[in-house]
Amino acid sequence: MDGLSVRIGSLLLKNPVMVASGTFGYGEEYAQLIDLNKLGAIVTKSITLKPRLGNPQPRLWETQGGLLNSIGLQNVGLATFVDEKLPYLQKYDTRIIVSITGESVVEYCQLAQALKKETFDALEVNISCPNVQHTKKGLFAQDKDLSYEIVRKVKRLSRKPVIAKLTPNITDIGIIAKACEKAGAEAIAVVNTFNGLAVDIKTKKPIFSNIVAGLCGPAIKPLALYKVYEVKKAVNIPVIGMGGIMDMNDALEFIITGATSVAVGVGNFVDPKIPLNIIRGLQNYLNSNQYKNIKQIIGSLEC
């Protein structure tokens, strides 16, 4: 499967298919259903310094072709993650990308510092979680200076490759991507979920206690793909594309548009075999189209 290996900065993946943060827990949950060794990388649920309780029910709501979620970043926190979750993941022959998120620049720094000595492959800096308020004005990833600052500081503190995960809820995602590139990010992950709302017409209340929730799934695919296109135009570092990827054709759309790697999110819930199906599909695609290497396709979009 050598033709499938891709490079994300200094990080070499055996294939371009990852599982997206928050949709694959810490790996354990899916290990009984698929062979984790086959994945290009596993991105963990975003962790915070302290354990987080998360939001009250309901946390999920199906919409046409999509899923709204408002988990509220429930996670075990740094200490338990390092003690219990990371050792489990380390047993597997796949790349481990640890997603971190914080409520302040300081918290990101503390996380990066604390994780410095741990064994894993890259840090994904989630500055775009729609379920927690970052600044008074919005998300970190809606502010180019804060995005720059967080990525820069995390990069300085950590020896690992840093991936910046951006929000699509922005006028010009290219500006943020550029700031992250300048700050030293090895790659840009696009996209986190889109801000959405659902209303219970019986009670006249928002479905979610947090009012806003994040939309993912096939419904957002064309929107996510356009964001990948915009980011690719803005930066020279690799892009990790995601948003509604359900099969090989979806993955190819992202790769052609410029994604060096793709991630499956809610697709894992629909069918845990989707990531492996895509890997197999891409290999067959290379073979039957006489491509030696997936790199020949990445960013091959002819405009």
Add this chain to the structure above:
Amino acid sequence: MDGLSVRIGSLLLKNPVMVASGTFGYGEEYAQLIDLNKLGAIVTKSITLKPRLGNPQPRLWETQGGLLNSIGLQNVGLATFVDEKLPYLQKYDTRIIVSITGESVVEYCQLAQALKKETFDALEVNISCPNVQHTKKGLFAQDKDLSYEIVRKVKRLSRKPVIAKLTPNITDIGIIAKACEKAGAEAIAVVNTFNGLAVDIKTKKPIFSNIVAGLCGPAIKPLALYKVYEVKKAVNIPVIGMGGIMDMNDALEFIITGATSVAVGVGNFVDPKIPLNIIRGLQNYLNSNQYKNIKQIIGSLEC
């Protein structure tokens, strides 16, 4: 049906259900299929000063639960509109909202000026069409100063109520909505389509010659609803909500969230009866829930 009548600024509608710009032509096309007199209002295809050719094929592409379009504002132009299309619409007992769009502030002014003496009920200023480039940096509706300027000037030149139609492709739609309110807009129409991309994996080319296209339909409903929520929080003028409305329940979600009026877009293609079904549905809803007036529900969301 008095309980259904709503007021958009100085404009009184017999019911809150409109058909959205660009999805209903100039009314003629659907007149054989539904009784236009029953509609709250008809918003015309956006017109420009000169006739516009529009974009090459393909102009439409189905996605999961949605439709990408890239019509490129093909329209008959001001003169033909006034001579041929407007007289036709004037025969009906419904509100006529003329949508105008331009490539410059001057063009909007010329349109407003030229339409001043014509008989219709309101102007919808489309500053958010994703299929044409407005400024070097993007759409007019992504720039609060330009949005203000256009609405202000159109308002001054025209004696009609002015509705500003905004783009959802923006970090904070509230800022633009506020600028339009300050400029004298009687109402805000939310939303135009979301920027999307589709790629033909066989040819490795974008499906659309313009690359970007606009996504509408049920896929965007939760996103559009959130934009209505944001605009409602920002302004005190009425909001006209649209984006994926396919039935009475969808319409109610928008109305509860704060839309004084709703518009059906791609729903007309799916089933031309949808607007009338919604009107009937709303009347039944009022009756069976002992509401005297739809105004009791508008913006009744309890957060």
Add this chain to the structure above:
Amino acid sequence: MLQAKCRVLANSLICGNFFKLVLQNKSIAAQAKPGQFINIRVDKGQDLLLRRPLSIYLAKDDKLEIIYKVVGRGTDKLAQVKEQEKLDVIGPLGNGYTLTAGKALLVGGGTGIASLVFLAAALKTKFNSVPTVLIGAKSKEDLLCFTALEKIGCAVKAATADGSVGFHGLVTELFREIVAIFSTHPSMVYACGPRPMLRELVRLCRHFRIPCEISLEEHLGCGVGACLGCVVKGAKNEYLRVCKEGPVFKASEVIL
């Protein structure tokens, strides 16, 4: 044009990947002209949003017949519809063929032949003269409507890409041979089929100076002329709507 829920009287495989759908609706059938189409809502939900346009193959009494090929999700869903179910239909839509007296030659490829059968029958009724019909297909199994056309009384010639029946080659090559043989040129050519076939045919008709009408396909949005989604480039460099000005155009009106 009207919208109606039509009962499905039959919906079954006829050959290869081709199905015949029989719908019941008197009003639509009564209005239907050769070359027009109906627009069917194939999904009651919102999974497949848009309707699917299909040409009218036969309209008689209260029956509307359609011949379609399963090519994607919509036609696949349609193929699963059972007898007695109801389908939401808008039609008849678009402009049909201009019926003119004289020695007509009809050229159809794939499911394109469907609307030409309706045309052949109408020409016979109106002028009591039967046209010659050329049918193109990949192979014998994909050859549609041969006997139906013979029943109307047409002289029918087939062209198959694999030579399994009739002329071995493209229907446009057969057309060229036939026109060369004819003592007088046909007075009118009517054609419906894939774009490359139409393009070549229009070129040949221009060469032989035979007037020609063609029926075009595009993916439709509204189907009634409102959305401008279905256009084809017109000869005056304007865009014409396939669903409204078409689907049948004079060859001279459009640029393929």
Add this chain to the structure above:
Amino acid sequence: MLQAKCRVLANSLICGNFFKLVLQNKSIAAQAKPGQFINIRVDKGQDLLLRRPLSIYLAKDDKLEIIYKVVGRGTDKLAQVKEQEKLDVIGPLGNGYTLTAGKALLVGGGTGIASLVFLAAALKTKFNSVPTVLIGAKSKEDLLCFTALEKIGCAVKAATADGSVGFHGLVTELFREIVAIFSTHPSMVYACGPRPMLRELVRLCRHFRIPCEISLEEHLGCGVGACLGCVVKGAKNEYLRVCKEGPVFKASEVIL
């Protein structure tokens, strides 16, 4: 836990709006314990994205049986699945009931009774003692599994909201009466049903100091513990996953 395409051996209406689904899969059936569930992909497309969780009613040899009620789009789609089709199933999932010796009392409402039938059978096999079972329903027509439980040998009592059969009132009212009559309290209460029923039952069990296990429902995302979408508030103010720590919880573990 495994993922498999399971053949549908039967899928038919049993009464009211309730269906019984019989699936064929030896491995899942062999692993299944009372209180566990399976997660079924009801839509092969992407219209309905998420799987639908359903409790195991019976697992024997290569057969898995489910009883479900049509309440929305997913269960409606499931009801249309035909014999011999295959369904993509993940299971068995979650933690089941703790099987303990003694005089058990089972309380089920609506389709909640399904998992209790499986439990009753398991208790009989393991301890050779049959539990008493109380079933709540709106009306006679909605009363599920009565005879199945009698066949196992259980003493079964019904409560219907309209009084059409058995006790006239809520099953929790029946529970209160029964417990008052019992010379000794049941050693354990197992319950599955709508949230209000469980809330009242837990209150009563706490009052009578009877240990109690309850099976909870939430809308699931992944079904395997990865997404944290399905939580319920735990007694220590933490959130517990219905799909992983549950669906069966000790009443003392959770706040309803």
